[in-house]
Amino acid sequence: MKHFDLSSRIIILIFALIMVPHFCKKQTDTFTTLAISSNRPYHEEFATRTLTENETFELQKALSQPYTYFGRGGQAYAFFSADGHYVVKFFKQRLFRPSWLLNHLPLTPLFHKYREKRNWKRLDKFQRDFSSYKVAFEELQQETGVIYSHLNPTTHLKTKLAITDRLGIVHNVDLDHLDFIVQKRADRVYDRIDRLMQSGKIEEAKQSIKGVFAMIHARSEKGFRDRDPNIQTNCGFIGNRAIKIDVGRFVKCEEMKTKEVRDADLSRITAPFENWIAETHPILLPSYLETKEASLK
Template identity: 30%
Template sequence: MKRTRKWFIIALFILVLSKGIRTQTDGVSFAKTVRCMEAREEWETASPVAIDPMRYTYLGSGVQFYAFLSEDGTTVLKLFKHYHIGPPTPLLKKLPFTASVVEAREKRMESIFKSALFSASHCRKETGVVALQINPSKKLLPILEVKDKIGVRHHVDLNRTPFVLQRHADPFFETLETLSPSEIAKAISQLVETLKTFDSSDHLLSTNYGFCEKVPCAIDIGSLKKRVHPATKRDLYFLTLQLRQWLEQRYPQQIPTLDEAIG
C-alpha cells in the first residue's frame, strides 16, 4: 500500500512539474520543429534572399507555428510545428501500430506546407512572406540564435529546419485606430481585395491580420488556399463583420466605404 502511494505521489509530482514547465515555456519544444518528412520536388522553393544572422526572441505559439521576432523588430521567423503531443514522428515510425498516427501527422503537414507554398508563390504582398524553406537548403543559410519564452537560448540551423520568414505586422485594429480617415478608407478597400484573393479556415481580423507598412496583410498563412469560386457579396460581408462592428462604434462614416468595396 505504502509503495503504491509512493509511486502515485511521484507520478503526480512529475505531472504537475511537466504542466508547470509547459505553462512557463508556452509549450515550445524545438523537437517539434525538426524535419520529419522526406524532401519532395513540389516543395522546392526559390533560394531565400540573404538572411541576416540576427537574434530572435519568442513572440508566440499558434496551431501551425512557433514565432520569433528579430532583434530589429522587422521580421518574424516561423518554425513549423510538426506535431502537438506524443513521441517525435521519427521515433513513431520505428514503433509498431503507429502507422495511422504517422499518416495523420504527415497529412496535416502536407496541408500546411501547401498553404505556405501558396502564400509564397501567389500572395507575398498580401502575407508579407519574405522567404520559405521546406526542403533542405541548397544554399548555405545561417544558424540563428533564438530565445524561448523563459530566455533560454537555442540555435536553429536554417539549412535543415523548415521555416517561414515574414515581415512583422502591426496589430490590425490598433493600427487602424492611428490612421487618418483617407488612410482608413484605403485600408478598407485593400483588405476587401485581399480577402477576395484567397480563402482560409480562419479570417478573424483581430488575430490573423495586421498591417505591414499601413497595408493590410494576413499573418496566419497556415490555412490559406486559392479560392475555388470567387468570393460572393455574402462571403465578404461575413468576413468583414468584425471590421463593420468596429467601424460602427468608432467611424460609422466609413461604413459606406466598406459597403462599396464589398459591392
C-alpha cells in the first residue's frame, strides 16, 4: 500500500510538472515580461531617424496612457491603448535568442553543424524582421501607420508603460529596454467593408476597395516587396486610409517598381480578396474589377 501511495505521488508530481506550465501558458497566452525582454547590444543598422515635432507629440500622447492585452501574432504581443487609437507591439524575443541549452551542451561534429545552422537562422530572422520594422517607420509610414519603431536599447524615453496582461495583472515596463513599435490602431479590411455594406454605404465600400489597391501600389512604387500580404488578416483602415497592419515582412526589391513585376504582385495578392468580394458582396464586384483594371494599366 505504501509502495502504491509513493508511486501515485510520483505520477501526480510528474503530471503536475508537465501540465502546470502548459496551463499557465494557455492562461497568459504565453505572454510574460521575460518573453519581451532582451539584453541585446546596440545595433547601429537599426537606429531610426529623429522624430519630427508632430511625431514626438503624438508618441507622447500614445505612451501617456495604459494599455491592455489584445492578443498575439506570429511575431509580437499586441496591446491596445485606453483611448482605442493606438497599439503597441512587443516582439517575441524567443524567436531571436540562440538556445542556451544547445549552445552549452558538448556536441558531436554533426550536432555542432546543426547548432550553427539554428543560430544562423535566428540571427537571420532578427536582421530581416528588424530591417522591416525600421522600413515600416522610416519609408512606409503612410502605408503602415507606424508612428515609432524602437529597435535598440536607449535612455531618452524615460517612460514606464502600464500594460495589463490577459490575467488582469498590471506590469510597468521600462520602454527604454524593450523592442517594440507603436502603430495607429486599424479596422480590418473585411470587417470595414462588411460594416459599410450592412449600413447601406455602398459607395464608401467601393472607395475602401480602391484604398486597398492604392496602398499596395504605393508600397510597390517605393520598391518594397511584402512577404506576408494577406489582405484579410494583415491589412486594415485608419479612417479612410488603407494600411498594412503586420509590418514585419517588408523586403527591399527595386524590381517592384517595374510594371510587369508590380502587376503580377498585385494580381497575386488581391486574388483571395476578389474571391471574397464575389462571394460575400457580389454587388461590389463590377466596381472591384474596374478598380483592378485601372490599377493594372
